[in-house]
C-alpha cells in the first residue's frame with residue numbers, strides 16, 4: 494500500500510466525511526486516523542465545522558416575509574413589461590410625429606429633388622438603426638445563455 | 645438529507661405545467677414557483693454574498709429571469725438546478741466592484757441574522773450569523789464550494805458540473821476552503837474548532 498503523508502490524509506478526510514470515498518480509500522483513512530492522534534483530532538474538528546456550517550440550513554423565510562418578497566418581485570416584473578411597452582409606443586409615436594411634421598417638406602415643389610432624396614435616405618437610415626438596435630436588444634435577451642446552464 | 649423545514653421539493657411532473665404556463669406569462673403559475681423556491685434561492689444567495697440586501701436583490705433577479713425566459717427553460721428537467729446556476733451568476737455580478745464590496749462588508753458587520761426557526765432560536769441565529777460572516781471573508785470561489793456542499797448538499801460531481809471545474813479537484817479545493825473557513829471561525833471565537 495502506498496504511504497501517504499498526514500497532509501494527504503487530510504485531503505482524503507474531506508472525501509471521507511462527505512461520503513465520497515470508495516471502500517478501499519475509506520479503510521485506509523480509518524486505519525490512519527486510528528494510529529495518528531493529530532489526524533484524529535482534525536477529523537473531530539472538521540466534523541464540528543461541517544455541523545456549524547450546516548446550521549445555516551435551519552433558516553427559512555417567514556410567510557410574511559415571503560408575501561412581501563413576492564409583491565416586490567411581481568412589481569418589478571410588471572415594471573419590466575411596462576417599460577418595454579412604453580419604449581415600443583414611444584418609437585411608434587415619434588416616427589409618426591416626425592413624418593406628419595415634415596409632410597409639407599415632402600410635398601413642397603420648391604425643395605430640390607436632391608435635398609428630398611438626401612433627407613429621405615437620412616431618415617430611413619435612422620429608422621433602420623433604431624430597428625436594428627431594438628432587434629439586437631431582443632436577440633441579446635434570448636441569447637443570454639440561460640439555456641446552456643449546467644444542471 | 646435536507647434539514648430545511650418548509651422546502652417542498654416539487655416533482656418535475658408538477659413543475660412542467662407551471663413552467664409552461666409561466667412561459668405564457670401566467671402570474672399564478674409564476675407565483676406558485678416563486679413561493680416554492682424563493683426561500684431556497686434567497687438563502688443560497690445570502691450564503692454566497694453575505695449581505696441580506698444584496699442577496700434579496702440577486703434572488704429576485706433570478707426569478708425575474710425565470711419569468712422572462714421561462715420559454716427557454718426545458719420543462720422536462722428539474723427547475724431548481726437552473727435557478728441555482730442563475731443565482732450563482734447573479735451573485736458573482738453583485739460582487740463585482742470594489743466599492744460595493746466594501747460597503748457590503750460594512751453592512752454585513754452590522755446585520756443580525758433573520759428568521760430563526762430552530763429549537764433554540766437565539767443560539768441558532770448566532771451560530772448562523774457567525775458562519776455567514778466567516779463565509780463572507782472567504783474568496784468567492786471557495787465560498788461557492790462550501791455553499792454548494794453544505795447548503796445545497798451536492799455530490800462532488802455535481803459541484804464540479806455547477807462550477808465548471810474538474811471533478812478530480814473538488815476534494816482538494818474543499819480541503820483548502822474548509823481549512824481557511826476554520827481559521828476564520830476560530831478567529832471569530834469558535835472554540836470548538838481549535
Ligand SMILES: [Zn+2]
Nearest residue numbers: 499529531532
Ligand atoms: Zn496523520
